[in-house]
Amino acid sequence: MTGLRSLRKLMISYCENLEYAGVEGLMHLELLEFKGCDKLKSLGVKKGTNQEEHQVGSSRDEQMNNIPNLRSAKMWIESCDRLTTLPEKLLQSLTTLHIENCANRMVLTTGLENLSLLHHLQIEICPNLKKLPEDIGHLSSLQHFSIRECPKLESLSEEMQHWKSLQKLSIVGCAYLWALPGGIAKLTSLKELEINGCDSLISFPDEMKELMSLQKLKIEHCSNLRALPDGLANLSLLEVLEISSCNRLKSLPGGMQHLASLDTLKIKGCDNLEKLPEELGKPSTLRVLAIIGCPNLEVLPEGLRNLQNLRLLEISDCSNLTTLPEGLGDLSSLRSLYIQRCLKLTSFLENLQQMTSLQVLWLIECPKLKDLSTGLGFLSALEKLTIWGCHNLIKLFPGEDFLGIQALNSLKELIISNCSKLQTLPYGLENLPSLRVLVIWKCSELESFENVVIELKERKLRKLNIRDCPYLETINDAS
The missing domain is CATH 3.80.10.10 (Ribonuclease Inhibitor)
Structure with missing residues (x-):
C-alpha cells in the first residue's frame, strides 16, 4: 500500500484469507478498521514477498516502525482472533481503540506502554478474557474506558489506579466480576461510573467514598448486590444516582442529606427494597425523583415534603404502597406527578x-x-x-x-x-x-x-x- 500515502481511512471487512495487511507508509491514516478477518496475523507484509523487498529499512520490524507518529488515529478491531500485537509506532498514534468479538486473549498483550495518547478504550464481547493485562496502568492519558459482555472477567486490575485522567468508566455484562479494585479510589478525575449486569458483584469497596469528582453513578442488573457503600453520602458532587434491578438490595445508605449536588435519583426494579431513608427529603437540590417497581415498599418518607426544588415525581409499580405522604402537597415547584400501578393505593x-x-x-x-x-x-x-x-x-x-x-x-x-x-x-x-x-x-x-x-x-x-x-x-x- 505504499502508493496510498495520502489515505486517511482504511476499512477491511470479512476478508477471511487475509493474513498480512501491509499498512506501512500510510502517513496520513486517521481510521484503521478490520472486521471479520479471522486469519489476520500482522499489519505488516508477509516476509519474503516482493513487496517486503521494496520496504525502507533493514528488517521487517524496522519496516513496521516506519509508520510515522500520526495524530488522532482511531482503530477498530472486530473478530480478528489471530491478531495479538500491534506495531509500536501505530500504538503511539492511537487516541481511540475498539476491540470487539475477539476470542483470543486480547490484542493488547504487549506494548501498552506505547499507548501514551490513548483517550478511549472499549473492549466488547471477548468471551475468553479473564483479566486485563498487568501493565494496563500505563494508559496514563485514558479518559474513557468501557468493557462490555466479557462474561469470564473475574477482576479488574489494581493498576487502574494510575488512570489519573479517567473521566468515564463503564463495566457492563461481566457476570463473573465479583469485586471492584480498592484502587478505584485513586481515580480522582472520574465523573461517570456505570456498573451493569455484574451478577456476582455483592458489594462495593468502601474506598468509593473518595471519588470526590464523581457526578453520575448508575448501577443496574446486579442481582446479588446487597448494599451500597456507606460512604456514598460523601460524594458531594454527585448529580445523578440511578439504581435499577438490584433485587437483593433492601435499603439505601443513610446520610443522603449530604449529597449536596444531587439532581436526579431513580430507583427501579428493586424487588426487596423495604424502605427509603428519611434523609431522602434533605437534598435540597433534587429535581427528579422516580421510584419504580419496588413491590415491598409500603411507605414513603414524610421528609419528601422538604424537596422544594423537585420538578418531577414518579411513583410506579409499588404494589404494596397504600398511602402517599400528605406533605407531598407542599411541593410548590413540582411540575409533573405520575402515580401508576400502585394497586393498594x-x-x-x-x-x-x-x-x-x-x-x-x-x-x-x-x-x-x-x-x-x-x-x-x-x-x-x-x-x-x-x-x-x-x-x-x-x-x-x-x-x-x-x-x-x-x-x-x-x-x-x-x-x-x-x-x-x-x-x-x-x-x-x-x-x-x-x-x-x-x-x-x-x-x-x-x-x-x-x-x-x-x-x-x-x-x-x-x-x-x-x-x-x-x-x-x-x-x-x-x-
Missing part, C-alpha cells in the same frame, strides 16, 4: 394548596383509589390530567361545591379511561377556557351529559373522542 393527596406549579398529573391503574382530593381545584397551572384504570373512582371532584374543575383555567388535555364506576363528569367541564383535548373511553357507568357534549362540539376542540361508554354518544372528532 386508596386515596390521593388532600392538601394541594401549595402545588401551584403542577402542570401534568397522571393517575393510572390504581384500582382501589376511591377519592380524589377536594383540593384539585387549587392546581391552577395544571395542563394535562390523565385518569386511567381507576375502577373504584365514582367522582373526579368530590367537593365541587367548594372548588371544582371550573377553577382549572390552564387545563388543556383531559383523558379519562377504564374507570368502570365513574358516574358523572365534573360540573363546568364545557366552560374550561384552555381545553383542547377531551378523551373519554370505557366508562360503562358514566351518565349522559348531552348539553355538555353539544357545547364542546361547538367549541371545535382539537380532539374530542368518546367511545365504549354505553350511555354516551360515540364521538371521534379531530380538527
Whole structure:
C-alpha cells in the first residue's frame, strides 16, 4: 500500500484469507478498521514477498516502525482472533481503540506502554478474557474506558489506579466480576461510573467514598448486590444516582442529606427494597425523583415534603404502597406527578394548596383509589390530567361545591379511561377556557351529559373522542 500515502481511512471487512495487511507508509491514516478477518496475523507484509523487498529499512520490524507518529488515529478491531500485537509506532498514534468479538486473549498483550495518547478504550464481547493485562496502568492519558459482555472477567486490575485522567468508566455484562479494585479510589478525575449486569458483584469497596469528582453513578442488573457503600453520602458532587434491578438490595445508605449536588435519583426494579431513608427529603437540590417497581415498599418518607426544588415525581409499580405522604402537597415547584400501578393505593393527596406549579398529573391503574382530593381545584397551572384504570373512582371532584374543575383555567388535555364506576363528569367541564383535548373511553357507568357534549362540539376542540361508554354518544372528532 505504499502508493496510498495520502489515505486517511482504511476499512477491511470479512476478508477471511487475509493474513498480512501491509499498512506501512500510510502517513496520513486517521481510521484503521478490520472486521471479520479471522486469519489476520500482522499489519505488516508477509516476509519474503516482493513487496517486503521494496520496504525502507533493514528488517521487517524496522519496516513496521516506519509508520510515522500520526495524530488522532482511531482503530477498530472486530473478530480478528489471530491478531495479538500491534506495531509500536501505530500504538503511539492511537487516541481511540475498539476491540470487539475477539476470542483470543486480547490484542493488547504487549506494548501498552506505547499507548501514551490513548483517550478511549472499549473492549466488547471477548468471551475468553479473564483479566486485563498487568501493565494496563500505563494508559496514563485514558479518559474513557468501557468493557462490555466479557462474561469470564473475574477482576479488574489494581493498576487502574494510575488512570489519573479517567473521566468515564463503564463495566457492563461481566457476570463473573465479583469485586471492584480498592484502587478505584485513586481515580480522582472520574465523573461517570456505570456498573451493569455484574451478577456476582455483592458489594462495593468502601474506598468509593473518595471519588470526590464523581457526578453520575448508575448501577443496574446486579442481582446479588446487597448494599451500597456507606460512604456514598460523601460524594458531594454527585448529580445523578440511578439504581435499577438490584433485587437483593433492601435499603439505601443513610446520610443522603449530604449529597449536596444531587439532581436526579431513580430507583427501579428493586424487588426487596423495604424502605427509603428519611434523609431522602434533605437534598435540597433534587429535581427528579422516580421510584419504580419496588413491590415491598409500603411507605414513603414524610421528609419528601422538604424537596422544594423537585420538578418531577414518579411513583410506579409499588404494589404494596397504600398511602402517599400528605406533605407531598407542599411541593410548590413540582411540575409533573405520575402515580401508576400502585394497586393498594386508596386515596390521593388532600392538601394541594401549595402545588401551584403542577402542570401534568397522571393517575393510572390504581384500582382501589376511591377519592380524589377536594383540593384539585387549587392546581391552577395544571395542563394535562390523565385518569386511567381507576375502577373504584365514582367522582373526579368530590367537593365541587367548594372548588371544582371550573377553577382549572390552564387545563388543556383531559383523558379519562377504564374507570368502570365513574358516574358523572365534573360540573363546568364545557366552560374550561384552555381545553383542547377531551378523551373519554370505557366508562360503562358514566351518565349522559348531552348539553355538555353539544357545547364542546361547538367549541371545535382539537380532539374530542368518546367511545365504549354505553350511555354516551360515540364521538371521534379531530380538527
